Amino acid sequence: MKISLEQKKMPDKWCNILPDLGFAVPPPLTGTGHHMSGIHLADIATNDIIEQELEENKRDIPIPGKIRELYSEWRPTPLFRAERWEKSLGTPARVFYKYEGGNSAGTYEANTAIPQAYYASEQGVKCLVTATSTGEMGISLAMACNYFHLQCKVYMVRSAYEEKAYGRYIMELLGAEVVPSPSSETDIGKKSLAEDPASSGSLGVALSEAFEYTNTRDDAKFCWGTVMNHVLLHQTIIGLEAQLQMREVKAYPDSIIGAVGGGSAFGGLAFPFYRDGKRDTRLIAVETAAAPSLSKGTYRYDYADAAGMTALYKMYTLGRSFVPAGIRAGGMRYHGISPIVSALYREDEIQTKTHTQTQAFQSAVDFARAEGVIPSPEASYTLKAVADEALECKESGKRKDILFVLTGNGNLDVATFNDFLAGSVEDQPFFEDQIDAALGELAEE
Amino acid sequence: MKISLEQKKMPDKWCNILPDLGFAVPPPLTGTGHHMSGIHLADIATNDIIEQELEENKRDIPIPGKIRELYSEWRPTPLFRAERWEKSLGTPARVFYKYEGGNSAGTYEANTAIPQAYYASEQGVKCLVTATSTGEMGISLAMACNYFHLQCKVYMVRSAYEEKAYGRYIMELLGAEVVPSPSSETDIGKKSLAEDPASSGSLGVALSEAFEYTNTRDDAKFCWGTVMNHVLLHQTIIGLEAQLQMREVKAYPDSIIGAVGGGSAFGGLAFPFYRDGKRDTRLIAVETAAAPSLSKGTYRYDYADAAGMTALYKMYTLGRSFVPAGIRAGGMRYHGISPIVSALYREDEIQTKTHTQTQAFQSAVDFARAEGVIPSPEASYTLKAVADEALECKESGKRKDILFVLTGNGNLDVATFNDFLAGSVEDQPFFEDQIDAALGELAEE
Numbered sequence: 001m002k003i004s005l006e007q008k009k010m011p012d013k014w015c016n017i018l019p020d021l022g023f024a025v026p027p028p029l030t031g032t033g034h035h036m037s038g039i040h041l042a043d044i045a046t047n048d049i050i051e052q053e054l055e056e057n058k059r060d061i062p063i064p065g066k067i068r069e070l071y072s073e074w075r076p077t078p079l080f081r082a083e084r085w086e087k088s089l090g091t092p093a094r095v096f097y098k099y100e101g102g103n104s105a106g107t108y109e110a111n112t113a114i115p116q117a118y119y120a121s122e123q124g125v126k127c128l129v130t131a132t133s134t135g136e137m138g139i140s141l142a143m144a145c146n147y148f149h150l151q152c153k154v155y156m157v158r159s160a161y162e163e164k165a166y167g168r169y170i171m172e173l174l175g176a177e178v179v180p181s182p183s184s185e186t187d188i189g190k191k192s193l194a195e196d197p198a199s200s201g202s203l204g205v206a207l208s209e210a211f212e213y214t215n216t217r218d219d220a221k222f223c224w225g226t227v228m229n230h231v232l233l234h235q236t237i238i239g240l241e242a243q244l245q246m247r248e249v250k251a252y253p254d255s256i257i258g259a260v261g262g263g264s265a266f267g268g269l270a271f272p273f274y275r276d277g278k279r280d281t282r283l284i285a286v287e288t289a290a291a292p293s294l295s296k297g298t299y300r301y302d303y304a305d306a307a308g309m310t311a312l313y314k315m316y317t318l319g320r321s322f323v324p325a326g327i328r329a330g331g332m333r334y335h336g337i338s339p340i341v342s343a344l345y346r347e348d349e350i351q352t353k354t355h356t357q358t359q360a361f362q363s364a365v366d367f368a369r370a371e372g373v374i375p376s377p378e379a380s381y382t383l384k385a386v387a388d389e390a391l392e393c394k395e396s397g398k399r400k401d402i403l404f405v406l407t408g409n410g411n412l413d414v415a416t417f418n419d420f421l422a423g424s425v426e427d428q429p430f431f432e433d434q435i436d437a438a439l440g441e442l443a444e445e
Numbered sequence: 446m447k448i449s450l451e452q453k454k455m456p457d458k459w460c461n462i463l464p465d466l467g468f469a470v471p472p473p474l475t476g477t478g479h480h481m482s483g484i485h486l487a488d489i490a491t492n493d494i495i496e497q498e499l500e501e502n503k504r505d506i507p508i509p510g511k512i513r514e515l516y517s518e519w520r521p522t523p524l525f526r527a528e529r530w531e532k533s534l535g536t537p538a539r540v541f542y543k544y545e546g547g548n549s550a551g552t553y554e555a556n557t558a559i560p561q562a563y564y565a566s567e568q569g570v571k572c573l574v575t576a577t578s579t580g581e582m583g584i585s586l587a588m589a590c591n592y593f594h595l596q597c598k599v600y601m602v603r604s605a606y607e608e609k610a611y612g613r614y615i616m617e618l619l620g621a622e623v624v625p626s627p628s629s630e631t632d633i634g635k636k637s638l639a640e641d642p643a644s645s646g647s648l649g650v651a652l653s654e655a656f657e658y659t660n661t662r663d664d665a666k667f668c669w670g671t672v673m674n675h676v677l678l679h680q681t682i683i684g685l686e687a688q689l690q691m692r693e694v695k696a697y698p699d700s701i702i703g704a705v706g707g708g709s710a711f712g713g714l715a716f717p718f719y720r721d722g723k724r725d726t727r728l729i730a731v732e733t734a735a736a737p738s739l740s741k742g743t744y745r746y747d748y749a750d751a752a753g754m755t756a757l758y759k760m761y762t763l764g765r766s767f768v769p770a771g772i773r774a775g776g777m778r779y780h781g782i783s784p785i786v787s788a789l790y791r792e793d794e795i796q797t798k799t800h801t802q803t804q805a806f807q808s809a810v811d812f813a814r815a816e817g818v819i820p821s822p823e824a825s826y827t828l829k830a831v832a833d834e835a836l837e838c839k840e841s842g843k844r845k846d847i848l849f850v851l852t853g854n855g856n857l858d859v860a861t862f863n864d865f866l867a868g869s870v871e872d873q874p875f876f877e878d879q880i881d882a883a884l885g886e887l888a889e890e
Contacts, residue, residue: 002518004452073447073525073817080518084592102547104818106856143817147529166611169863170856175814369620372518372588373549411551411615411856418614 001083003096003245005076011244012068013060015236016052017271017340018229020059025343026314029301036311044214044222048119052230059275061233063115070114070147074103075237079245085370091390092399094251098242098269099373101409107376108265108407109140109225112234116223117144126219127151131181131206133160133330134378135167136408137225142176152176153220155183155210159200160330166412181206188212188307202323203334204306211309226262226331227304227313227338235268238405243272246403253281253403255389257353259381260285260294261331263338269405271340274349283350285341286385288332288357289431291324293317294345295352296435298442302336315342318435319442325428327357328416329377353385356427360384361420364410368417376408377416446528448541448690450521456689457513458505460681461497462716462785463674465504470788471759474746481756489659489667493564497675504720506678508560515559515592519548520682524690530815536835537844539696543687543714544818546854552821553710553852554585554670557679561668562589571664572596576626576651578605578775579823580612581853582670587621597621598665600628600655604645605775611857626651633657633752647768648779649751656754671707672749672758672783680713683850688717691848698726698848700834704826705730705739706776708783714850716785719794728795730786731830733777733802734876736769738762739790740797741880743887747781760787763880764887770873772802773861774822798830801872805829806865809855813862821853822861 018025028036038050045053052061063071082095100108120128128150132138138154145152154176161168161180171178179185181201182192188208192199214222224231246252256273258266263285270283285294297316304310306320317336324333344350364380366387375383386404393400410417419425463470473481483495490498497506508516527540545553565573573595577583583599590597599621606613606625616623624630626646627637631654637644659667669676691697701718703711708730715728730739742761749755751765762781769778789795809825811832812818820828831849838845855862864870
């Protein structure tokens with residue numbers, strides 16, 4: 001069942017959660033440990049984005065008209081009640097999902113790509129640069145750049161560049177320049193290739209390369225796809241719409257569930273509800289067993305990229321040099337997690353669930369067959385957690401309302417599910433050792 | 446700019462154009478040339494579908510509640526005004542497109558798959574069978590069958606089975622059985638393989654195989670994806686919604702444009718407007734130069750499949766044994782065209798445009814970069830015709846309103862566009878010879 005929202009009810013402000021947290025989120029620091037101000041970010045970000053990144057007081061940030069106009073090409077997105085899936089699970093719970101995979105980029109990352117391109121255009125920037133592990137941020141940004149006649153350059157983790165060719169083809173069709181990372185275009189890329197000529201890359205290295213390239217051009221800026229406050233801010237359009245839609249069916253979520261790679265989809269869904277102050281609603285962040293930054297990581301200042309070119313962010317981290325197992329959901333392999341989400345976890349306001357990829361993919365297949373929508377590999381983790389929650393309700397007989405965000409469709413990743421159904425996707429048994437080793441290294445730093 | 450339609454305004458009746466044509470469409474005949482009645486179709490189709498196929502008097506066919514409920518998961522679909530593309534074309538024309546690629550199947554064929562599965566379920570059918578050249582009907586039917594707990598079996602043209610693996614993976618993920626055609630499962634398939642063990646198949650043969658299989662099972666029925674009256678009927682939901690949306694912006698189309706493979710998307714868009722009786726609106730059917738059934742074909746009775754297992758339909762045809770060049774848009778390679786569309790063409794109510802695939806794909810790339818939506822290879826032909834029409838307006842300075850249907854998104858076909866951009870897609874020069882040879886054969890029959 002689709003729960004629509006009238007076009008004219010699309011929110012016109014994003015929700016900045018910082019003033020409502022009731023506790024302070026430790027601020028970013030410069031690499032030398034000093035207080036961070038806008039000037040330190042100006043080389044890589046536009047002024048409006050820096051302002052949003054550092055805004056601690058304003059609760060509501062107006063969405064400019066041009067962004068609203070572009071949002072409205074696919075927003076409000078539908079909220080669905082997954083009645084067929086509920087039935088197949090045999091649960092008394094009502095399961096609602098906010099579907100962000102229906103736009104032409106197929107992913108929620110369009111929600112932040114559009115504003116970032118808009119602000120860049122307003123400031124006279126000519127080129128936007130990003131790093132992508134799954135292709136989703138790259139596709140979204142390529143689309144957004146076209147709308148504002150900007151060049152788009154994407155550093156794509158080499159393994160994804162080779163294995164996820166369709167995502168790359170889409171970016172190139174849209175006119176973006178896609179560079180496999182590590183590349184020989186940057187010092188960091190060259191260094192990485194010198195260490196391992198066959199390196200399959202990592203998001204951390206791709207981010208560093210994108211930073212290095214951005215710094216060489218006065219007319220280029222870098223775009224984050226997750227982690228940063230301003231990205232989570234843009235994604236709150238998800239939760240703000242979902243609030244209005246849940247109200248339409250006179251429901252309020254008992255559980256709000258989302259997978260966390262960098263934390264932006266989860267934050268975008270959860271923050272507007274968190275602001276309501278109903279503390280009996282559980283917020284559940286779902287991690288992959290291959291990179292459980294929140295549940296296993298250390299809460300400390302760390303860089304957001306591999307080479308240490310970013311500011312320092314206080315976050316749960318497995319260490320910037322952590323290289324997780326080669327799981328299929330590239331977006332879940334990041335070493336850290338949004339500082340705001342980290343702080344909420346520190347304050348015990350968020351719970352975590354951790355699943356392996358075969359658990360996640362089985363739930364994805366069940367969901368796809370019931371609902372007709374193929375989820376992205378990343379969203380599959382959410383589905384496993386939701387299924388568990390719904391099955392708990394079956395045990396207990398409680399009729400809870402569960403809300404989750406389905407961040408993207410998996411049509412371009414369907415080869416992964418084909419491999420899974422053929423039995424060739426495994427849960428590597430060395431996850432625990434890998435993580436313990438990374439944490440050991442981190443402790444010695 | 447998106448032109449929405451309120452959920453409650455979604456039409457509750459399909460538009461049967463037959464009573465409003467003002468001329469008779471020659472009826473289907475049995476293979477022996479006799480009048481066709483429902484009993485001849487009962488082995489392969491459900492009673493409701495047969496009734497719709499043969500209905501000549503009722504102008505409006507109510508859409509059952511359960512179908513409306515499922516339609517409403519993605520309908521009303523948005524109508525867009527392609528302002529960015531208009532600007533890049535420099536045309537004074539206003540270009541509107543009805544976007545049917547935003548559902549989870551990514552294609553308009555879901556509009557007919559859902560009702561066909563519903564009626565089958567109501568009649569106690571256990572299995573639905575179809576043939577697919579692009580995968581789109583297969584994906585749509587696999588999805589629809591799950592909603593009604595039906596088995597789904599798809600005969601997929603072997604070249605597509607091998608080259609369009611993602612479409613196949615999606616069908617299999619959704620639980621459908623996908624058989625490459627020609628197969629050794631049927632007599633027709635065996636015969637075809639005996640003649641050419643390396644046969645890459647054709648839609649005509651896949652249809653025959655699907656028919657043969659359906660006939661072996663009492664509990665199975667066959668589903669058409671295009672050509673037949675009932676399919677065009679279901680697709681009129683496209684035009685009915687578009688009428689309401691055009692009214693919202695106080696516009697009426699001067700030209701209505703759609704690519705024709707079998708004619709169902711074009712008919713679905715055009716028929717409700719045709720019923721308005723405004724004869725100064727031009728209806729433009731767009732063909733591929735590789736299979737121009739309307740503009741080059743002969744108007745005569747022909748079978749709808751290769752082996753001659755279907756009824757005989759009066760249509761423009763290149764002959765059921767015509768094997769067109771191996772162009773990338775599988776959905777455009779069919780030898781015939783809907784009897785209703787054929788009759789309208791006979792009566793000079795429809796104009797045709799014919800384009801090659803490189804012309805089509807260049808327009809698709811231009812459109813994708815401007816609008817952010819990647820069209821299917823089939824829809825690319827429409828875009829070339831629309832671009833030409835818009836450029837004519839630029840020449841003449843006339844501000845026309847152009848309406849077209851974007852039948853599906855091309856995300857699963859993006860490898861085709863990648864090949865095109867790399868220069869490896871060509872317009873084979875022997876199209877004309879091939880078509881002339883086929884027509885020569887047909888004349889001798």
